Structure formats: structure tokens, C-alpha cells
Amino acid sequence: MKVKLPRFNKNTRQLVLYRGMRYFEEERMKEISSHDHTHVYEVKGEVNKYEVVINVAEDDTIVFSSCTCPYEDGGYCKHQVAAYFDILNKQGRLHLDEYKDALTLKEKHPAKPVPQGWSKEDYIELQKFNVSNYMSTFTKEELMALMVAYMKQDMKLFMYLFHHYMVEEEKNKIKGLN
Numbered sequence: 001m002k003v004k005l006p007r008f009n010k011n012t013r014q015l016v017l018y019r020g021m022r023y024f025e026e027e028r029m030k031e032i033s034s035h036d037h038t039h040v041y042e043v044k045g046e047v048n049k050y051e052v053v054i055n056v057a058e059d060d061t062i063v064f065s066s067c068t069c070p071y072e073d074g075g076y077c078k079h080q081v082a083a084y085f086d087i088l089n090k091q092g093r094l095h096l097d098e099y100k101d102a103l104t105l106k107e108k109h110p111a112k113p114v115p116q117g118w119s120k121e122d123y124i125e126l127q128k129f130n131v132s133n134y135m136s137t138f139t140k141e142e143l144m145a146l147m148v149a150y151m152k153q154d155m156k157l158f159m160y161l162f163h164h165y166m167v168e169e170e171k172n173k174i175k176g177l178n
């Protein structure tokens with residue numbers, strides 16, 4: 001996917017976007033060199049350091065972007081994201097708040113219990129996660145907005161609700177049950 005530098009979010013997973021944002025705020029990236037529109041960065045991860053190489057065309061298109069980390073779950077990794085923020089910041093055109101609800105790469109919701117690309121740390125967090133407790137912190141409107149957003153990405157919940165609705169409709173037609 002070819003995207004313009006300020007719109008890199010279109011090719012970044014939401015979770016990765018926010019992690020990259022945190023990396024930027026923690027100043028984990030260091031520009032090693034920059035010439036002929038090619039930027040080389042060293043970005044400090046949780047354990048290792050990775051090298052990010054980015055080439056941006058005159059018209060802002062990201063021509064080439066790579067990182068030496070093992071991430072391969074679709075779109076750019078958090079190290080590249082931290083570097084993009086740094087480039088934009090140095091050019092005096094970074095408005096972080098514009099990325100707060102930015103459009104991101106479509107999430108995959110595989111049926112597998114642990115989505116591909118999740119780290120061991122994420123999996124440990126997942127086991128501690130109490131979904132009912134978390135859901136109780138939302139208002140009905142917030143929950144509905146979340147569900148509708150999810151249904152736009154994945155038909156499964158929509159079809160499940162539709163099925164439930166159809167069953168209820170059928171039940172209402174049966175006099176013996178009313």
C-alpha cells in the first residue's frame with residue numbers, strides 16, 4: 001500500500017499506531033542519517049534496537065520503508081511509526097492529536113484464541129483480562145458504538161444478532177408462546 005507520509009496511519013494497525021506514538025513520546029528513535037530523502041533511524045524496542053530505513057518522495061509518498069524487527073502482522077511496525085512521527089515533527093508539521101482517532105489498517109479477527117503476531121506479554125495480559133468487568137465500564141451508547149464499529153469489520157456479530165432477531169420475530173408469530 002502506497003501512502004503519503006502524514007497518512008501512514010492508513011497502513012498501520014491501530015494498536016501499533018498508539019504504541020509507535022508512545023515510542024515517539026519516549027524518544028526511543030534516533031536519526032542516524034538523512035540524505036536524498038532517505039532517513040535511517042535506530043529505534044529502541046523493549047529489548048533490542050532496530051534499524052529503520054525510510055525513503056519519502058518529493059510528493060510525500062512513502063516509497064520505501066523497512067525495519068529489522070520481526071513484526072509481520074500487516075502494515076508498518078511501531079518502530080517505523082516512531083520514526084514517521086519524528087520526521088514529521090522535525091519538519092514542523094506534526095499534530096499528534098490528529099492521530100487520536102485516525103483511520104487505521106483493518107483489524108483481523110481470527111477465530112484462533114490468540115491472534116497471530118501477538119507477543120507473549122500480550123498473551124499474559126489477555127489471560128488476566130476480565131471482559132465482563134471491562135464492559136461494565138462503558139455506557140450503553142459506548143457499547144453500541146463499539147459493537148457497530150466491530151460489525152463493520154466483521155459480519156459474524158452482525159449475522160449473530162440478525163439471527164437472534166429473526167428467531168425472536170418468529171417466536172412472536174407463534175400464538176402459543178404469547
Ligand SMILES: [Zn+2]
Pocket residue numbers: 050067068069070071077078079080
Ligand atoms: Zn520494527
